[in-house]
Amino acid sequence: MAEGFGPVSGSDLVLPVNEDDHYAGNPDAPVVLVEYGDYECPYCGQAFPIVKAMQRQFGDELGFVFRNFPLVEAHPHALVAAAAAEAAGMQGRFWPMHDTLFTHQDALDPRSLLLYAEALDLDLDEFAADANSEAVARRIQRDVESGMASGVPGTPTFFVNGRRHTGSFAPESLGAAIERALVAARARRAS
Secondary structure: OOOOOOOOOOOEOOOOOOOOOEEEOOOOOOEEEEEEEOOOOHHHHHHHHHHHHHHHHHHHHEEEEEEEOOOOOOOOOHHHHHHHHHHHHOOOOHHHHHHHHHHOOOOOOHHHHHHHHHHOOOOHHHHHHHHOOHHHHHHHHHHHHHHHHOOOOOOOEEEEOOEEOOOOOOHHHHHHHHHHHHHHHHHHHHO
């Protein structure tokens, strides 16, 4: 088990959300949704607009973290796409690249990734170097190892306030899990 990971409980997020994560939303949100995902996974592609809808619905009460879990055996472009997102992140553009990759799941080859980087106005030499760097490889590996330690069975897998969401990612199911966590957070604050 990688250093810094806690004990496996089967339903808890082993590596807590931290400053190294890609975090969207209010940093003080009472509910944090963590997704382990793969940019080439069709189910992650289906979950993408649902997560966006949850972010709109819950606003400042929901934070969102995306962690890489490329299923390289099934998705030949998943790893290079994850590296592209991380390389964009090194230039402060993780979320725009993340969104681009999910909206263009049918074109994740290296040439397309460079075109996306260019469209996002990234320094292309820096982007290419970072995408192939040891730092990006370690970052992706950290995400994968933390997912495995947390019992991630496949993608997408969601955690709501550190607890694995075992229902579907349909808006009704995921929204209900977020709402339950929000009610619990409010009750803790009130007591």
